[in-house]
Amino acid sequence: xxxxxxxxxxxSIGNELLSGKTVxxxxxxxxxxxxxxxxxxxxxxxxxxxxxxxxxxxxLAAEEADILVITGGLGPTDDDLTRQAVAGFLGEELVLxxxxxxxxxxFFDRRGVPMPRRNDxxxxxxxxxxxxxxxxxxxxxxxxxxxxxxxxxxxxxxxEMRHMFExxxxxxxxxxxxxxxxxxxxLRCFGAGESTIAEMIGGAMRRGRNPLVNxxxxxxxxxxxxxxxxPTVREARVMAAEEExxxxxxxxxxxxxxxxxxxxEVVGELLARADQSLAVAESCTGGLLASLITExxxxxxxxxxxxxxxxxxxxxxxxxxxxxxxxxxxAVSEQVARAMAQGARQKxxxxxxxxxxxxxxxxGGSEHKPVGLVYIAVDTRxxxxxxxxxxxxxxxxxxxxxxxxxxxxxxxxxxxxxLA
Amino acid sequence: xxxxxxxxxxxSIGNELLSGKTVxxxxxxxxxxxxxxxxxxxxxxxxxxxxxxxxxxxxLAAEEADILVITGGLGPTDDDLTRQAVAGFLGEELVLxxxxxxxxxxFFDRRGVPMPRRNDxxxxxxxxxxxxxxxxxxxxxxxxxxxxxxxxxxxxxxxEMRHMFExxxxxxxxxxxxxxxxxxxxLRCFGAGESTIAEMIGGAMRRGRNPLVNxxxxxxxxxxxxxxxxPTVREARVMAAEEExxxxxxxxxxxxxxxxxxxxEVVGELLARADQSLAVAESCTGGLLASLITExxxxxxxxxxxxxxxxxxxxxxxxxxxxxxxxxxxAVSEQVARAMAQGARQKxxxxxxxxxxxxxxxxGGSEHKPVGLVYIAVDTRxxxxxxxxxxxxxxxxxxxxxxxxxxxxxxxxxxxxxLA
Numbered sequence: 001x002x003x004x005x006x007x008x009x010x011x012s013i014g015n016e017l018l019s020g021k022t023v024x025x026x027x028x029x030x031x032x033x034x035x036x037x038x039x040x041x042x043x044x045x046x047x048x049x050x051x052x053x054x055x056x057x058x059x060l061a062a063e064e065a066d067i068l069v070i071t072g073g074l075g076p077t078d079d080d081l082t083r084q085a086v087a088g089f090l091g092e093e094l095v096l097x098x099x100x101x102x103x104x105x106x107f108f109d110r111r112g113v114p115m116p117r118r119n120d121x122x123x124x125x126x127x128x129x130x131x132x133x134x135x136x137x138x139x140x141x142x143x144x145x146x147x148x149x150x151x152x153x154x155x156x157x158x159x160e161m162r163h164m165f166e167x168x169x170x171x172x173x174x175x176x177x178x179x180x181x182x183x184x185x186x187l188r189c190f191g192a193g194e195s196t197i198a199e200m201i202g203g204a205m206r207r208g209r210n211p212l213v214n215x216x217x218x219x220x221x222x223x224x225x226x227x228x229x230x231p232t233v234r235e236a237r238v239m240a241a242e243e244e245x246x247x248x249x250x251x252x253x254x255x256x257x258x259x260x261x262x263x264x265e266v267v268g269e270l271l272a273r274a275d276q277s278l279a280v281a282e283s284c285t286g287g288l289l290a291s292l293i294t295e296x297x298x299x300x301x302x303x304x305x306x307x308x309x310x311x312x313x314x315x316x317x318x319x320x321x322x323x324x325x326x327x328x329x330x331a332v333s334e335q336v337a338r339a340m341a342q343g344a345r346q347k348x349x350x351x352x353x354x355x356x357x358x359x360x361x362x363x364g365g366s367e368h369k370p371v372g373l374v375y376i377a378v379d380t381r382x383x384x385x386x387x388x389x390x391x392x393x394x395x396x397x398x399x400x401x402x403x404x405x406x407x408x409x410x411x412x413x414x415x416x417x418x419l420a
Numbered sequence: 421x422x423x424x425x426x427x428x429x430x431x432s433i434g435n436e437l438l439s440g441k442t443v444x445x446x447x448x449x450x451x452x453x454x455x456x457x458x459x460x461x462x463x464x465x466x467x468x469x470x471x472x473x474x475x476x477x478x479x480l481a482a483e484e485a486d487i488l489v490i491t492g493g494l495g496p497t498d499d500d501l502t503r504q505a506v507a508g509f510l511g512e513e514l515v516l517x518x519x520x521x522x523x524x525x526x527f528f529d530r531r532g533v534p535m536p537r538r539n540d541x542x543x544x545x546x547x548x549x550x551x552x553x554x555x556x557x558x559x560x561x562x563x564x565x566x567x568x569x570x571x572x573x574x575x576x577x578x579x580e581m582r583h584m585f586e587x588x589x590x591x592x593x594x595x596x597x598x599x600x601x602x603x604x605x606x607l608r609c610f611g612a613g614e615s616t617i618a619e620m621i622g623g624a625m626r627r628g629r630n631p632l633v634n635x636x637x638x639x640x641x642x643x644x645x646x647x648x649x650x651p652t653v654r655e656a657r658v659m660a661a662e663e664e665x666x667x668x669x670x671x672x673x674x675x676x677x678x679x680x681x682x683x684x685e686v687v688g689e690l691l692a693r694a695d696q697s698l699a700v701a702e703s704c705t706g707g708l709l710a711s712l713i714t715e716x717x718x719x720x721x722x723x724x725x726x727x728x729x730x731x732x733x734x735x736x737x738x739x740x741x742x743x744x745x746x747x748x749x750x751a752v753s754e755q756v757a758r759a760m761a762q763g764a765r766q767k768x769x770x771x772x773x774x775x776x777x778x779x780x781x782x783x784g785g786s787e788h789k790p791v792g793l794v795y796i797a798v799d800t801r802x803x804x805x806x807x808x809x810x811x812x813x814x815x816x817x818x819x820x821x822x823x824x825x826x827x828x829x830x831x832x833x834x835x836x837x838x839l840a
Binding site for chain 2: 025028305
């Protein structure tokens with residue numbers, strides 16, 4: 001193997017991966033683990049349980065990587081052909097290992113069942129390769145060296161694979177990759193689009209840069225991932241921290257958190273720290289806002305009351321929104337949003353209340369009030385503020401975006417209050 | 421393209437897929453969809469946002485397949501290089517399409533924001549290729565023919581990708597694959613575990629059988645997928661329909677719907693058909709039940725009022741649950757669940773009301789009232805019925821399972837009423 005940076009490729013084997021029946025979660029898990037020891041994954045291949053197809057993918061993967069990590073196809077049934085394909089790829093025969101056969105028999109003995117004949121195959125590995133112990137199942141893994149490179153094959157059952165990977169493979173790879181350290185930091189942003197944020201941070205996302213900054217979007221939340229590479233973990237961490245500081249300086253309040261933090265989590269922390277309470281009144285989000293808030297463990301410390309006033313009558317009887325107001329301005333209006341928030345805060349006796357009213361679609365829009373129109377009001381002791389938005393795309397997106405925007409408005413208000 | 425069976429390969433593009441941060445769910449979705457039109461996927465490739473690496477994987481994928489389906493890397497930022505890589509692979513230049521630019525500008529205009537300069541790139545496609553409309557975002561897709569084969573590139577954002585795939589790509593591929601027919605029917609079940617259902621349907625899940633029955637579980641919903649293969653669509657459909665009949669005969673009321681139907685959708689249809697209304701009162705589910713109900717378009721026809729009475733005081737002031745009752749039996753009790761449902765139905769003037777109270781965890785459990793304990797009450801004109809459950813696993817699962825079980829209880833009640 002070269003003395004430079006080691007790279008890995010992953011080959012996931014199984015018909016179920018190509019039929020759409022199973023999502024390949026193993027590859028993401030392995031990639032994440034490899035990254036912690038500083039080994040980047042440069043390719044992932046999914047292939048069916050067919051010997052020539054597997055061999056072809058192993059050959060392709062070996063061309064670009066120093067380390068091949070293979071999962072799946074080590075079971076005892078006729079469609080498990082990884083063992084044979086790996087032997088073919090290595091140019092070695094499969095040989096029966098008596099010690100593995102004994103282990104297998106013991107595995108079945110301990111369960112008090114006779115070993116089915118077909119499990120014999122699991123005691124075979126390519127000549128010259130090493131078996132990797134499987135504490136969670138019957139199929140041993142395979143470790144082999146070829147042309148200065150390394151190959152590991154593991155079962156596809158996630159629990160067996162993870163156990164084997166962490167116990168027997170990761171420690172070796174950690175040693176192998178010593179001297180190539182990575183630090184990863186994630187900044188979570190809300191309130192601007194991907195392209196706006198990319199423009200703000202300028203050249204930070206340029207390829208080949210170190211630290212590298214990757215940008216992903218999920219339901220309006222933009223995640224900037226900073227990946228710093230250096231000879232030691234300490235140096236990598238310092239580089240990532242410096243990059244974080246400079247991104248934060250540019251993005252300011254658009255950054256709401258780090259890691260995997262949600263807006264609801266950050267808002268909850270701010271409320272708990274200030275010992276303040278929150279109530280919500282929802283129309284178009286229909287319970288989603290309350291659900292995001294209460295998804296956080298311990299949210300009962302600050303969240304007390306929620307109303308889903310889906311009908312006009314409910315807005316009136318529960319939150320005391322005047323029926324004349326609804327008649328005059330419509331249920332989707334600045335006035336009604338404000339009255340909902342005020343009604344909710346008063347009835348709940350809360351420090352803060354958020355109200356959301358809008359048109360989630362697909363029906364119910366008009367020229368002046370299109371689908372996606374949403375009013376959000378935040379009421380506090382100092383009065384109410386209302387904002388107007390037009391979110392696009394489908395019902396589910398409008399609802400989610402409205403709920404997240406409501407949380408972000410409250411976050412901004414709480415930050416100002418906590419500073420004061 | 422050959423006249424034999426068409427095969428597809430999928431190329432998923434994005435650094436986040438190789439860092440372990442994101443699981444590639446797009447590939448499984450596309451593979452599942454292609455299967456419904458009889459096109460098997462023979463390879464899935466994941467590759468980073470690097471032009472030469474993408475080109476290499478496109479070349480490999482094109483060697484084995486007649487159809488390439490590509491996702492990711494069509495965004496406006498510097499790390500979105502799929503457009504360039506596809507052009508390179510096709511051996512064509514990227515050209516600016518004025519009509520696409522106009523569309524893009526309109527997209528931003530409708531939101532009242534100026535189009536960032538960098539979005540210009542999204543109006544470029546390889547010479548000779550066709551743009552595919554993106555109704556959910558800014559990046560158009562790309563359709564190109566090469567050497568008698570077909571290539572489709574779509575954005576990586578799952579909602580945009582799915583919409584584009586179903587609207588513009590699947591119909592073409594369905595026609596292309598005519599003569600190799602499959603019929604796929606899905607039965608959605610709730611109320612029993614996977615192994616119980618597998619035992620009930622006996623040998624139906626045997627490999628190699630036609631129709632084949634696959635079983636998947638997601639958050640308590642068990643989906644049985646019937647895949648029938650035959651020379652014509654008509655024959656395949658007849659086979660799938662017969663299998664459906666025999667499975668339904670065995671599973672009875674455990675089958676709540678078909679296709680992608682959710683419990684909330686089925687309950688909504690039953691309510692709308694009977695012209696009945698529903699209110700909900702939630703404690704541990706914290707708005708999730710209301711959110712599932714209102715996720716369905718048109719739910720305002722039957723859903724009017726929801727309360728998230730997270731604190732004891734809220735249960736009292738909003739739903740008139742006596743404080744003495746909460747003191748004596750606890751907020752998580754059969755009595756309080758019943759009183760919440762009765763209070764909600766009366767205040768909303770609804771035909772039905774559901775109430776949920778429980779301990780979602782991770783804290784708050786005790787010996788007699790463990791984490792996962794949930795009481796669900798359904799109140800109707802004929803009185804209330806309350807059921808007790810202990811759901812296991814984490815907070816998020818307990819909440820989701822409780823909300824789904826509440827919907828299933830209401831579904832069973834509505835079916836009896838509609839029959840009567």
